[in-house]
Amino acid sequence: MSWQERYKSKLTTSKEAVTHIKSGDTVLLSHAVSEPTALVEAMVENCKAYRDVVVSHMISLGRGAYSKPEMREHFRYVGLFTDKATRASIHEGQGDFIPVYFSEIPEMIKKRRLAVDVFMVMVSPPDENGICCVGVSCDYTMQAIKSAKTVIAQINKYVPKVGGEAFVHIDEFDYIVEVSSPLPEVKWAETTEADLKIGQYCASLVEDGSTLQLGMGGIPNAVLASLKNKRNLGIHSEMISDGVVDLYEEGIINCSEKSIDKDKMVVNFLYGTKKLYDFVNNNPAVELRCADYTNNPLVIRESSKFVCINSAIEVDLWGQVNAGSIHGKIFSGVGGQVDFIRGAAMSTDGKGKAIIAMHATTTKKDGTKVSKIVGSLSAGTLVTTSQHDVDYVITEFGIAELKWKTVKERSRSLIAIADPDFREELSKQFELRFNEKC
Structure with a gap:
């Protein structure tokens, strides 16, 4: 098959994609602006299908709904960093935290000290050769794509194409969901x-x-x-x-x-x-x-x-x-x-x-x-x-x-x-x- 045909064979909905998460899995999210919000929301909506799923990431700009008290039976947040949306779960005993230098996270994933079962990532649409760009978050993303047992990609037309190590072929994805929305914007308070x-x-x-x-x-x-x-x-x-x-x-x-x-x-x-x-x-x-x-x-x-x-x-x-x-x-x-x-x-x-x-x-x-x-x-x-x-x-x-x-x-x-x-x-x-x- 051509890459276009392989791409179509991987296409699914957010709701269907997250059914491939199983109880007891560790789900790693690409972080910050790159958080695949459509997939995260679908995972949370499907919460009753899971027990003891670990959700991990660095910074979240989302709601962190998986870390809330009502999700205790379904999800456990394990942070590599914490943020406003998720830190309360650690304070309350529902979540946990891994002290780790940012430079070591790719190696931690590679050595399966953080054994990633499912990686959910947001990327740009593929180019004429079937290559997507991770666009706003390369950090541990590329190693997670290589190491995860299952990779679910959210294709978002608003993701920029940035050079370097940020490119990945659609063949690296197991499931693809097309959901586009403008990237979240981070604005700071006025300079004092x-x-x-x-x-x-x-x-x-x-x-x-x-x-x-x-x-x-x-x-x-x-x-x-x-x-x-x-x-x-x-x-x-x-x-x-x-x-x-x-x-x-x-x-x-x-x-x-x-x-x-x-x-x-x-x-x-x-x-x-x-x-x-x-x-x-x-x-x-x-x-x-x-x-x-x-x-x-x-x-x-x-x-x-x-x-x-x-x-x-x-x-x-x-x-x-x-x-x-x-x-x-x-x-x-x-x-x-x-x-x-x-x-x-x-x-x-x-x-x-x-x-x-x-x-x-x-x-x-x-x-x-x-x-x-x-x-x-x-x-x-x-x-x-x-x-x-x-x-x-x-x-x-x-x-x-x-x-x-x-x-x-x-x-x-x-x-x-x-x-x-x-x-x-x-x-x-x-x-x-x-x-x-x-």
């Missing part, structure tokens, strides 16, 4: 004055010709907005958002001085709005690569003048970074933070910089202001980046360079960039710990 100050401090550490990794949220966007006077910047990151588009169109990001993947922005997933999805479509300047490449410290170390910028929930005076838990409960996950920090530390040109950028305070629901620089992490708090790995910490009050500093030096540096309202209390904690005036 504090964001801009943090962005400016971060930008001061970025040299012309640097290669950047940026996380998600208001602060990375503020960093990008502060790079207008830089030249010949490159991108090697796990994700990019809309802010990168503006700098590329202005010629500030052109990847011309990258030491690897020259002239290419290399990422493993996309997280933004239609502006970003239109920009990457058939754009030879952008390549999707798998997480075991983009996030591999041994690859990252080869990037010239590498600067990675990530966020945190809190940092203590030892320099320990918590980016994954609140009040002893899972909030997110490690993602790629440590992958990039270690890659920067290993930089072959000796110019790598790893930045933790965060607001100095946060405000609780009751309006109470709380310092994000704390004396000690509380019991049960997860350490995302250890005191041995931390490099720079930046708040709206300045830059603390911690790498290879003594514990007293780093404590003083962190107190200096804390909100002024909390410096006296932090100084008292310093004095109790070290029996010495701050």
